[in-house]
Amino acid sequence: MAESPTNPLAAPLPDxxxxxxxxxxxxxxxxxxxAAMLLIMLVVVVATGIAGAMHPPxxxxxxxxxxxxxxxxxxxxxxxxAAEPDGSVTVRLIAQQYEFVPRCVTVPAGTxxxxxxxxxxxxxxxxxxxxxxxxxxxxxxxxxxxxxxxNEGEYAMPCHEFCGLGHHAMWAHVRVVPKERFxxxxxxxxxxxx
Ligand code: CUA
Numbered sequence: 001m002a003e004s005p006t007n008p009l010a011a012p013l014p015d016x017x018x019x020x021x022x023x024x025x026x027x028x029x030x031x032x033x034x035a036a037m038l039l040i041m042l043v044v045v046v047a048t049g050i051a052g053a054m055h056p057p058x059x060x061x062x063x064x065x066x067x068x069x070x071x072x073x074x075x076x077x078x079x080x081x082a083a084e085p086d087g088s089v090t091v092r093l094i095a096q097q098y099e100f101v102p103r104c105v106t107v108p109a110g111t112x113x114x115x116x117x118x119x120x121x122x123x124x125x126x127x128x129x130x131x132x133x134x135x136x137x138x139x140x141x142x143x144x145x146x147x148x149x150x151n152e153g154e155y156a157m158p159c160h161e162f163c164g165l166g167h168h169a170m171w172a173h174v175r176v177v178p179k180e181r182f183x184x185x186x187x188x189x190x191x192x193x194x
Contacts, residue, residue: 056143065139080191088112095124095137098166104173104193108182125160149176
């Protein structure tokens, strides 16, 4: 049998082997696609960052964090639990490195409770386990969460946004007492859990 005169390099590739040019073309396409995806994600991150800014997940209500202690809703005398005319209660707290002010609040069980929090310095977190209360506390904004505690008990939860060296020591304490007992507490007792 005569030897084949054709160049072996020009012979067709065996089944299943993809030619190098095809591989290179496919890889170039993938690189372009990946670059486009990265670009799209970058644009989304920047655009949402600029448009939505950073605020607590609850609502967008701004406040000047530098004058909290001087005037307005979050002056010291207005912090803690306040009974509203409609029977609900409002709890106002300030989060700051590294404590919640007041450190402990008392609320009645079986009653609508609205928490309003703001930060005096950096981003903190406020979360009460087994409830729907879980929010960031961002300086410049008021975080608002509504809940209702079915049973009495004590809720203790550390700040859950890293806020500095004392983060681990920053705890919120919420004490839930029966309605009747709450009604007999003084304003001071409601905010210091004594
Ligand atoms: Cu405040 Cu972590």
